[in-house]
Amino acid sequence: YFFIQSNSNDKAVCMLYKDNVAVLKEYNIRHHYDTKHASTFSQFKEKQRSDKFESLRRLCSQQDLFTKATPENEALTLVSYNVTYVLAKKGKPFTDGNIIKECMMEAVTELCPEKLNLFKMISFAPNNVARRIENMGNNTSQPLVFFCVVDDELNVTQELASLHSIYGTFHHSH
Template sequence: MGKKRKIDSECRKLKDQWNIQYFVIESSNKALCLIYNESIAVLKENNIKRHYKTEHSQNYSKYTGSLQTEKFEAMMRGLKSQQSSLTKVAKRGKPFTDGEMIKECIIAVAEEMGPEKVNLLKTVSMWLEG
């Protein structure tokens, strides 16, 4: 019986052109899909390409050239905003049931995804009865 190879030991790296081409980044030695915000198990172009073609090409193949780059950068800003919001939660040491903190997170995400609804969200009361 042959020796089973370990994928981790192959030191695979995400190539820069895959970022914009497939809307992925490298995170914890895995490819992270920015569209679904989920990991792609193996950091190989075939796996990343298959994920993109089966899940996203129908909606995202219309983006080419500078539009594709702009869309990728917008997704990166959204991810960084989300990570920043979660970092603020951890720094506050408060549970996720803190209504005002949740409202701030929702507004931060809305500013990236749908700016036209931000003012409406700011008027929502987060009073939690209990």
Template sequence: MVNDKCVCLICDSSVALPKRANVERHFKTTHSKYATDFLFGSEIRKVKVREVKSSVSAQQSFCTKPDLKSKAATLASFAVTEILIKRKKPFEDGEMIKEAMQRAGEILFNDFKNKKEMISAINAISLSRKKKTVVENCDATK
């Protein structure tokens, strides 16, 4: 089920209604040779099912990981901005904080297998001048 629709793991097409009869009809019409090529209970069928399942999970993880990384970078950016606002520091200090985080990351993550990925996550943090407007708006409301 993907977004309340039955999706065929073999051909990625969706079935109109999630009913057993509709799924069986799709399988029998579209994949009629599947039952003869991959006999039920055979080892080759088990291998094929594992391949299909792993390809689906790979597709799903491909779609979610970049989104999680960009969300984490955005949250980190806002956290740094919040610290600068609370301490009433100029926004230019944000770039200094980012540089310090990069240097610290190089040292702290030295023994980690995914060091490059961690450093690239720090590099993805956006500390642009646009956030200076946020600081100015906060000062204007006081």
């Protein structure tokens, strides 16, 4: 049926569409196959089907190599953004990122030398620091909450109730 069991959540995942089945039962998997793949693969002989499955399985394994590296890369980027944020908040020049990295490398060399190569990959080059500060500035949004009151004489009073920070990324349309 061209399904594999996912390592992360013990669900059956279609190797062709990356769909999950709701309940791990043969009926559900067969139904997915019949509705989405039967017209394409029904003419395959058992050997062809087996070869196709192996080819897809190898492809999924190769794709997993790329997704496994992602959490480490995300952590490196997050560290770079966090340090950049501190530099910006304290009004320090972008070039101070290089000094911070040098200090971090000294500390890592003494405290956890096995992580030295990981820390070397963090970039605090002045152009990266500037770009990260610009990105942080573009992704900030503080919506204002107003309330509006109309009295018996139809006088309108509008007041600022609060200012809320939104954490994460906020997109607005023009």
